[in-house]
Amino acid sequence: NSFCTLLESVFATMASKKQQVTKLLKAESERVKMVELHPKEPLVICALYSGQVTLWNYESQTLLKSFDICDLPVRCVKFITRLQSFVCGSDDMQVRVYNYNTMERTATFEAHLDYIRCIAVHDTLPIILTSSDDMTIRMFDWTKNWACTMTFEGHSHYVMAVTFNPKDPSTFATASLDETIMVWNISTPVRNFMLEGHEGGVNCVEYYPGGDKPYLISGSDDNTVRVWDYQTKACIQTLPSHNHYVTCVAFHPDLPLVFTGSEDETINTFSTQTWRSEMTSSYDMGRAWCISVKPKCNKVALAFDRGLLVLNVGKDDPVMSMDANGKIFFAQTNEIVRLDVKNSVDKDVADGELIQLPAKEVGSCEGIPKKILHGPNGQYVAVLMDDDEYIVNSALGWRSKCFGHAIAFVWGNDPGTFAILENAYTLKTFKQFKLKETVKLDGAADLLFGGPLLGARIDGNVCFFDWDSLRIVRQISETADEVVWSDSGELAALVTASGTFVLKYNPEAVAEAFASGAEADEDGLECAFDLVEEIEVKMRRAMWVGDCLLYVNKSERVCYYIGGETTSLAVIQRGFSLLGYVAKENRLYCMDKERSVIAYQLHTSVIDFKTAVVREDLDAARGLLSKIPEGMRQ
Structure with a gap:
């Protein structure tokens, strides 16, 4: 519908190709x-x-x-x-x-002598603020039987909005039809200061949620949106936003975007980096009254004359990568921070217990990172940005090694080897950071997959290429969202929307076919893969540990699969995503957008034992049994 079309276009600011926009709820109502x-x-x-x-x-x-x-x-x-x-x-x-x-x-x-327009709830104190057409703001304390503990007076017309400052919750801002915004402190009934500039009543006001800019944004009956620096008390931008009263404004919690809604039945989206309008559209639900966003999340809720919409825009997974030794790089807006689980996690920490790791800022990007990828030996880290630029930096000093334009990026198995999609029809490979091969694709590609073979999703199919020659090895008629390879390169998992296919790769058969000059059909070499099993589970994220496939299902349950047997490990907290496995620690790590980490014990000895049993290598299994901790032998 027109709303999804709007958001697909709006979030083209995150990338030049269409982002994932999912309508979670549409509820028609009064x-x-x-x-x-x-x-x-x-x-x-x-x-x-x-x-x-x-x-x-x-x-x-x-x-x-x-x-x-x-x-x-x-x-x-x-x-x-x-x-x-x-x-x-x-x-x-x-x-x-x-x-x-x-x-x-x-x-x-x-609470008031006239209509109540807005309520704000303090994050930590037992207080709420209410604003009203009686031109006052009042504070109530629920530990004092909801007594009114202070009345704030100063506006000369209806007070339409009140909001706490997330960076300093002792202060709050109000918007009024007297054409002003006022900033207050909860400790005194006298305002701190007033912001003037709108030429009509002010209907809405919100604080910028990040810590790097002292911004307020307001919407008015003068049809404009204004951006204020509340430290200098100056209006830094006036955005000619709408053709009717602006009723609601909201900053995206993570991306450099701001949304505005109006009685002209449109939603506008602006970049907070350039303050340019990215998109304007209307969509048959009447006037817009409220926009709500969820911290550290991509959920957006919108209120209209004719109901409610809730959408998920983009992916909720944090932008992060961890190498085999537990070194983590994490993107917070355009900042990159480094964390390390080594020597930071108590060996006695309980499974699922929240762990806060010390973080060090290592640099910033001109664009907003949408993917971070460690190279095969952890020496280099690639960052792919929302504007389809990539940069490869050294992991140790965060020094730039190379950069360029790409809509997709993957590492090969050898250091310095990687591939990019320069555009949907041009695939390039690099060796030792220098261009090696370029191939024009027969169809439109939108994803790349690394591993012993170079994978590309082309017109909804997965095509595997030889890294050196870019000859096609095999085409599989499945629309995979992810292809993950085991460390040995023997097994590959194709993760699709409905289930996962576990394949066994036959490199000797492929090499023999190439050497003999055997003719391949349009789907490549049939001998390249054998189907091991189809797992009818929708996986959110998957990774291999040895021959063990770890994944999170849609019920937030962490499971692992070995040779046809699936074992449940834990149920993770909402908002956490698989980060990686550190063999030296015998732990699987998960992380959320707030950089909180949780860990679960999974001993390599258990994995190796179960793998040996599946392969019917009973001698190896007996030898491994003694290495399994006593409490895990049942």
Whole structure:
């Protein structure tokens, strides 16, 4: 539909080719005035003009609960996750608090003398702020039976929005129809300062979530969006955003993008690096009233006259890479940091326990990294950016080795060997960082896969090439999202949307066929691969440890597969992705977007023993049994 078309185009700023945009939920309803995404669970809550609050699970696309609040519009709703509750404000001047699990109403009180427009919940203190058409902002403390502990006065018209500063939560900003933005401190009822410049009422205000820019952004009835430096108190940009009142603004939590919504029924997206408009579109759901984003996540919720949309834009996996020794590179926006599990993780740490590793900033990129890849021996690291540029740096000093343009990049098995897709039809290989071969492809390619053979996804098929000659070895009619090879190069796993194919590679047969000049059919050499097994599991990420295939399934369960047998290892926390395995530590590591790490013990002796049993090498299995820790021999 037109909305997905919009976001596919909008997020062309992340890459020149189409990004993955998934509609998680579309719920048609009465006018939705405010939405908020739960910070941890797959929940979204909506305040409806008809007087209800609805709670949805956007993963299962189900309406979980509906609360009849009052007969008047509910204009604002926010989660209070510490209380497993939500708080809402309505046109009867009442604030109500409900436990969203039990549906019990735990508090009701008159908060203002006129309509309540907005609510902000403090991250750590037991307080909320409410703003109203009575021109005040009020602070309430739930540990004091929801007593009003302070009233902030200074605006001369309706106060439309209130938001805490994420970098300094003792301060907050408000937006008013008196055409001003005011910044306050929760310790005093007198404002810190005022920002003037809009030529119409100000409907919305938000803080920039990153730590590198002291920015506020506001939207107004003058149809513009303004960007403010709240340290210098200067307006640094005025964006001619819409043809009608601007009702909502939101920064993307990770990408250099800002969204704006309006009564002109459009959503605009701007780059925060250039402040240029990236896309404008409308899409048949009426006026836009609210945009909610989820920290460290790609979820976006939008409220309209005719309902709610929740989308996942791009991939939620963090941009990271770990080598075999546990050295990690991690991208935070355009900054690259280095972490190391060696000597940083207590040997007695429990499985699944959160580990915070010390991080060191090593450099920054001009673009936003979308992939980081360690080379085969860990000496070099490649970073592929959203603008389809790549750079290869030394892992030790982060010094540039080479760079160029590519829509895809993979390493070969030899140091200094890699391949790129310069565009959808041009494949190039490099040896010792120098161009070796160039081939024009017969179809459009969008992904490359490294390993003993060079893989490319071309017109939905996986094509394997010989690294040296770029001769086709085999074409497989499956649309793989990932191809991972075992360290021995004997096994390959083709991960597709519906399942995974485990293949055995026959390099001797391929070499013999090439040497004899045997004719290959259009699908290449049939002798190149044997199908070992089809695993009917949707894998989020997969990797090999020896001949053991580790993966995370859609239920967030970490499993490993050896010779037809699948064993469950653990259920990981939501938001974590497989990072890698360090054999010296006998641990599998996972990481999230906040750089938190969790680890799970998986002894190589267990893997080697099970592999020997599968291969019916009983002598080797008996020899390995003594190396398995006592508690793991059952």
